[in-house]
Amino acid sequence: MAHSGSVKRSQDILACGLCETDAKIKVKCMDCDLYMCQKCTEKVHAKFKHADLHDIVALKDIHSHIDANSEFEPVKCKDHRKQLCCMVCLTCELLVCPKCIAKTHRSHLMEEIQTACQQKVEEMKKMQDQVHIKIEKFIGKINLMAEIEKSKSNEIEQKILEEEKQAREVQSKCLWLLKEHKEGAHRHAEQISKQESELLEKEKDIEMVRQHVENMQKSKNAEMFFGAVKSLQTKLESIDQSVSPGSFNIKSQQYVPNYKIQTNSKMVEIEIQFEIKSKYEMNIFSINSITSDKDGNIWIADGCKEIQQLQVKEGLKTLKSHTNFRGYPEIRCLNKSVLLTSFHQICQLAANDESTVFKDLSPNLPYTLHVSDNEIIVGMNCASAYDKVETPIIVRLGFDGEIIQVYKNRGRQLLTRDAVRCCTTINDDDICYIDSNFQRDLKGDVVLINKHGIIQWKYRGNSFINSNEHFFTPVEVLRTKSNNLIISDKKQHALHVVTAKGELMTILDLTLMGLEEPGVMTIDVSGTLWIESKELNKGILSHVIFSGF
Incomplete structure (x- = not known):
């Protein structure tokens, strides 16, 4: 058709679809999907084949010709209560009626309500898909961080179990040492008791010899007396040497600790905070x-x-x-x-x-x-x-x-x-x-x-x-x-x-x-971290506040 190349599509300033100059739109041909001025309606469109059969609708009545599949009912104009909205002003993002278009929105971008709604639905679907992808990526990264923490948790658990194992080994060793100590102490006590018994027996023997010496003295037999004295003297000298030795031997037990027990071990929960306070786009090749x-x-x-x-x-x-x-x-x-x-x-x-x-x-x-x-x-x-x-x-x-x-x-x-x-x-x-x-x-x-x-x-x-x-x-x-x-x-x-x-x-x-791509960094005098990186392929210098590490 001769007019097909001149048809105004969506998001254009509303003007006649035939002459493309007159913005005083009066009607729309529902069959040709054309908005037309009065002149083109009478002089040009009338010459189209079967034009007399086309559905020509006044602009103010377009709301009554909403597509049967449309879910939207006519909306009264907020500024002109007797008018129904027929278009969407994309410039102002408002529903407008014919009077609104003529008075205020003539040079603005226009779109039919149904088409604009469909476009919004498509935009929302695309945005939803993008958000869904971002959520999946975010969940994936969060799960990765959780796996890292789980791995660290397993390492900590193994360290604690190893320390507990060492503690049990120390406990077992200590019990064995305690048993060994008690056995040694018992042997030592028995040895002391034995020595004490031997000395007491010798003391009894001396007492018997002394009594014999006294008896010999009373008997007035000098030969037997001196024999008894010599025997007593020999026994006393022997005992004196045993109780006054030049050297002294005794077995004494001593405990030598040789185990490091981690008595100060503890769990510490660290709260790590990392917040980007500012981002500065850098107009240089690279840092x-x-x-x-x-x-x-x-x-x-x-x-x-x-x-x-x-x-x-x-x-x-x-x-x-x-x-x-x-x-x-x-x-x-x-x-x-x-x-x-x-x-x-x-x-x-x-x-x-x-x-x-x-x-x-x-x-x-x-x-x-x-x-x-x-x-x-x-x-x-x-x-x-x-x-x-x-x-x-x-x-x-x-x-x-x-x-x-x-x-x-x-x-x-x-x-x-x-x-x-x-x-x-x-x-x-x-x-x-x-x-x-x-x-x-x-x-x-x-x-x-x-x-x-x-x-x-x-x-x-x-x-x-x-x-x-x-x-x-x-x-x-x-x-x-x-x-x-x-x-x-x-x-x-x-x-x-x-x-x-x-x-x-x-x-x-x-x-x-x-x-993305963090590179060189520095920490300034206030403890702030500065990171050179990329964001949407642009060089970024980020100002970061952190704590916990």
């Missing part, structure tokens, strides 16, 4: 490093060799910006200055914006930094090192730049991959760091070594979310005030929280809060 200063400002280094100082006040305000740095610098604040890695060097950016070389570590490549209360920890990029055994992987520096200690990768135990991606300290002397692939897949482990470079533990992720297919991708490790560790797992969109002993406390799935 390569982040740190904070003593004034509460945030410093970031992006992938375009630029360093920015940001002030946090309602939003993020750039205070300073520095460019032309080589490589992708790692930045850390030291007093009023900023330390940054730059190929073979660690540079220092002073408060007056002057940059100097703090320490040249050639031919090594410093890759990550950590500033503690009394020293600087430097982690190396060993990806291009020819000899990865003798190459230093971690160096301790004083605040004057002097080397305190060097850790080499002898036996390739401390570093099994390419680089120390991030590091921090626990209990001052222990160093926790990420043993990571440099530019490939970010696969890595978290390692803790003591002051002497001996590995205390390795954390390789958790089997509930990490596997050969979904491997552990740690990017940053931070120590909290409670001496626990927060680890960002970029590819699995999660934060792992572990204790200083490398034991898992919990895993936080950031997708539940709309965040």
Whole structure:
């Protein structure tokens, strides 16, 4: 038909479907599904084939021609009580009558009531499907967290049972020792009693000899008297030696405890809270490093060799910006200055914006930094090192730049991959760091070594979310005030929280809060956590309040 290309579809300004210029709609042809002005009705539509058989309805009477399948009854206009609503104004989201259209809504987007309702139903169905999918995902993630807690519960139960087993073994051993002690004490008492009886018998014998001496004295027989005296003297000397020995032997029992009984064991329920207070969309390529200063400002280094100082006040305000740095610098604040890695060097950016070389570590490549209360920890990029055994992987520096200690990768135990991606300290002397692939897949482990470079533990992720297919991708490790560790797992969109002993406390799935791919992090002077991540493929810097770990 000649008019088919000019028919106005839904969500257009209501105008004549034939001339497409006149907005003074008078009628609708129910057969052609066209709104028409008076002129086109008489001059154009009348020439259509069988036009005289078409159902032409005045705009004010459209409500009486509602489709038989419609579930909606005519609605009186709130502003014009004698009029019935015939359209939906999509611009104002109101039901309108012909007078409303003519007076107020002429240039607005219009739709038929039935069509608009059908569209709303479809929108609600789509929204319901989306909500259903989100609910299923949320339930899945909640169930995963429940499985993790169940696994931890089983581990705790096994530890308690092991301790109970040890306690039973100690109890059994103590009962055996008690029995042994009683038997020994009984033998000792019998021995003392025997010695006492022997001495008493000797004393009786002496008394008998003494009586014999007295009798001999009374008999006036000198020879027999002196014989009896000699016999008495011999017995007395013998007994005197036995009761006045030069040495003394006695068996004495002693208890030597050699069992550690965990009398202080207890169950502690920790309430972990994690709340995103603010999200800031970042207009930069990527954040390569982040740190904070003593004034509460945030410093970031992006992938375009630029360093920015940001002030946090309602939003993020750039205070300073520095460019032309080589490589992708790692930045850390030291007093009023900023330390940054730059190929073979660690540079220092002073408060007056002057940059100097703090320490040249050639031919090594410093890759990550950590500033503690009394020293600087430097982690190396060993990806291009020819000899990865003798190459230093971690160096301790004083605040004057002097080397305190060097850790080499002898036996390739401390570093099994390419680089120390991030590091921090626990209990001052222990160093926790990420043993990571440099530019490939970010696969890595978290390692803790003591002051002497001996590995205390390795954390390789958790089997509930990490596997050969979904491997552990740690990017940053931070120590909290409670001496626990927060680890960002970029590819699995999660934060792992572990204790200083490398034991898992919990895993936080950031997708539940709309965040993906958590990367570099820092904790500012107020204890607030800052996380670089993605949300709908946009770079996001999140301001997070946490407690419990």
